[in-house]
Amino acid sequence: MNGPLAGFADLLPPPSELVSLEDLTVRFSTDLLSDDPAVDTRILSVVILPWLRQVTPRLRTLNLMSSALGDHSMLFHALDHMPYLRSLSLNIGFYPPLLNDPSGLTNLLSKNAHRLQHVKLQPLETFRSPPASGYAHDHFSSWMSANTSDEGLLSNLQTFVVLPSTDVSAMTRLDASSLYIPRSKDTLTNLVLGERCLSFKEISTLVAGFEHRTPDHGLKVLHVKVISLNPQIFDLLAAKLEGLDDLDIKFNVLLDDVQYENPFPVEDEEPTEEVCPFLIT
Numbered sequence: 001m002n003g004p005l006a007g008f009a010d011l012l013p014p015p016s017e018l019v020s021l022e023d024l025t026v027r028f029s030t031d032l033l034s035d036d037p038a039v040d041t042r043i044l045s046v047v048i049l050p051w052l053r054q055v056t057p058r059l060r061t062l063n064l065m066s067s068a069l070g071d072h073s074m075l076f077h078a079l080d081h082m083p084y085l086r087s088l089s090l091n092i093g094f095y096p097p098l099l100n101d102p103s104g105l106t107n108l109l110s111k112n113a114h115r116l117q118h119v120k121l122q123p124l125e126t127f128r129s130p131p132a133s134g135y136a137h138d139h140f141s142s143w144m145s146a147n148t149s150d151e152g153l154l155s156n157l158q159t160f161v162v163l164p165s166t167d168v169s170a171m172t173r174l175d176a177s178s179l180y181i182p183r184s185k186d187t188l189t190n191l192v193l194g195e196r197c198l199s200f201k202e203i204s205t206l207v208a209g210f211e212h213r214t215p216d217h218g219l220k221v222l223h224v225k226v227i228s229l230n231p232q233i234f235d236l237l238a239a240k241l242e243g244l245d246d247l248d249i250k251f252n253v254l255l256d257d258v259q260y261e262n263p264f265p266v267e268d269e270e271p272t273e274e275v276c277p278f279l280i281t
Contacts, residue, residue, distance in 0.1 A: 002027040005040055005068045009047045015054035022084070024055065025063040037097060041070030053078045060084045065091040067124060069098070076104030085112045089120035089161075095139035102143050106153075113152040118190075120161035144176035155183035163194040178202075185209045190221040194250075197227045197265040200258045207240045215243030223248040227265050232258040 003011050005028040028048070030040055056062065056079055066072060072092055088109075093099060109116070123140045147153055154160070162177045177195055181188070188210070198206070203226060210219045219241055226233065229251035237244065252265040 001025070002029075004029050005043050005048075005066075008043070012047070012051050015051065018055055019058070021055055021058055023061040024059055025065075027065040028068045030068045035069065037069040037071070039070070040068040044068060044070050044072060045074055049074055049078050057081050057083065061087040063087075063089040063091075065089075065124075066093075071097055071100050073099055073101040073104055076102075076108050079104070079108050080111065082108070082112060083115075085115055087118035087159075088112075088116060089118075089122075091120075091122040091124050094121075094123040094143060099139075106143075106147055106150075109153055110150055113150075113155060116154075117157060118159035119154060119157055120159070120163070120192075122161070122163040141176040145179070148179045151183070153183075154180045156187045157184040158187055159190040160184060160188060161190075161192040163192065178206075181206070182209055186213070188219060191219060192221070192223040194223070194225060197225045197252050199227050199263060200230070200232060200261055203233060204236060207236060211240040213243075218243040220244060221246040225250045226252070227263070228253045228255045228258065228261045230255040230258045230261070 001008075001011060002025075008028070028044075052075060059082060062079075062082070062085065064075075090105075094102070099105070109119075121140075160177070160181065177193060181191070203224065206224075213219070220243060222237075222241065222244055223246075226249060229249060233249070237247065253262075255261060
C-alpha cells in the first residue's frame, strides 16, 4: 500500500479481511501542503499503529517506508509480537524527531533475532525531512554501535542491506555495519553495503571473512562502494569469492594501481560507475 499518510484512514482494509496476509509493504508519504510533525504523529498513533498491531502477528515479511514528518517511535513499540517474521525492510528517518526513541526498534530486532533472515536498513533523508542535530547518518551509526553488546542482534542473516543516504560527507564517517557482518559470516549470501566508501584494506578484511566458505555455499551477491577501483580489487575478488553471481561496485576514483589510493574519498564527487580501461582488451 502506498499513499499519503492522511489518506490511510480510508485506505486500510479491516484486519478481519487480512487473515491470510503474510507479506506487507506500506509506504507513507506526507501532504506536501502540510509540514506539521504533530499532525503526522497523531495519524501514525491513531490510525496506523492500531492497524499494524492487529495484522503484524501473522506477517513473515514487513517492508516499511515512510517520509512522514512525525515521530515513528510508537510504531516499533507496538510491533512486539511478530512470531513469524523472517524479513524486515525499513526506509525511515533514523534520527530525532522522526525516531525519538529507537529502543522499540532495538527490541523488535532482538526478539526476532533467531528468526530474521533478511534485513534491510535504509535511513531516509528527503528535502522535507526536519533537520537533525549533526549528520543524520551519525544517529543511525550511533544507534547501531550502541547495541553491539547484544551478540544475537543481526546474526546468522542470509541478506544484510545497509543503505544510508548518498550524502558524500558521510562516506568517511561512522561505520555502522562492520561489527555486525562477522556475525553472519557462515550464512550470508547477499550483502549490500552503501554506507560508506571502503578502502582496499577494508575490502580485503571484508572478503577474508567469507573465504572459508565453498563457492557453492558462499556469498552470491556483493554490492559495495569503494574509494578506488583498481585491478587489485578484481584479483582479490576472483581469488577469494569464486562463487559470486552478482557484483556491483560503485567507486570514487579510477586507478591503475592501488598503491595510489587516497585513504579518503574525494568529497566533491559522488561514487560513480565508469567503464574501466584496464578491463578492455
